Amino acid sequence: MDWAxxxxxxxxxxxxxxxxGMEGGKFASLVQPAAFIIVVVGTFGAVLLQTERHTFLRGVHMLRWVFRPPESQRTRLARDIAQWSLHARRDGLLSLEPFMLKSQDKFIQKGLRLVVDGIAPDKVRGLLETEVTAYEFSERQAAKIWESAAGYSPTIGIIGAVLGLIHVMENLAEPAKLGSGIAVAFVSTVYGVGLANLFYYPVANKLKNIIAETVTQYEILTxxxxxxxxxxxxxVxxxxVASLLSRA
Incomplete structure (x- = not known):
């Protein structure tokens, strides 16, 4: 658990x-289910409209990384690299096949398979760089849904406020209801701006940092x-390995 x-x-x-509360407000005045539905459901509706379904679902699935980020694999990778190097020098490239079969990481599996198959070094680098680029693009597109949500949320909050004010205008004949009605209307703006800056943007930035960490590891593995x-x-x-551990 990431307690931070x-x-x-x-x-x-x-x-x-x-x-x-210090300004005299009440907690109950911020609890407005209608405003919450307008802002949250409307925001994710807009995000889903611009995003492919599997990318959207991948981005939602990534949310768990904010609280349970993937464990750093740098130390384990450094140990594995040392073993690969030792076996390759001592027993030849074919001796790496058991490591390929044992690995659960698809990128490592592909890299070891290319080496075991005797692919030319430059071809190995080119193929793996393409793999890294594709991985980074796919993961960043998924994480981008939270950045998009942060962009849409404040505007949809304003839409919610306008809808609330329309409701207030319909009750001008009852002045006693105007004050509370306006307050309720602007809760939508609070939701929109608050969620964008206190949740959506921070989530997007944290996910991008996690993705960058994985990409760095893959580049070193390449x-x-x-x-x-x-x-x-x-x-060499x-x-x-030293560069891999330098930021562990």
Whole structure:
């Protein structure tokens, strides 16, 4: 569990509620189901309209990374690379096949398969770079749904406020209801702007950082597979491992 993310959400909500209360506001005045439906459902409807279904579902599935981010694989990868290098030098490239079959990572499986099949080093690099580019594009498109939600949410909040004001205008004959009606109308704006800046944008940025971490690892692995396929000196591969661990 990433307690920093949990603390961030709690702190943001506490600041809003505490500030609202210090100004004499009541918590109940911020609880407006109609405004919530307009803003949240409307926002994700707009996002879904611009996004392919599988990309949208992938982005929603990524939300769990905010609170349970993937564990860093750098130390394990460094250990695996050392084993691949040792076996390749001692027993030849075919000895890497058991590692390929054992791995659960599709990128590592592909890299080892290319090396075992005797593909030329430059071809190995080119194919794996294409794989990394495709992975990064796909994952960033999925994470982008939260950035898009942050863009749409404030505007839809304003739409909700306007709809509320329309309802207020329909009750001008009852002045006693105008004040509370206007307050309810503007709750939609609070929802829209608040969700965009306190949730959607932070989620999008955190997901992009996680994706960048994985892409960095894959880029280093691309160099490693190139070096192993080319039979480079172990010192070269040790430098790759050092760069992998430098930010662990």
């Amino acid at each position: 993310s949990v603390a961030g959400i709690v702190l943001a909500l506490a600041a809003l509620l505490l500030g609202h 160099d490693v597979f190139h070096d192993i396929a080319g039979g480079d000196h172990s010192r 591969i040790e430098e790759r």
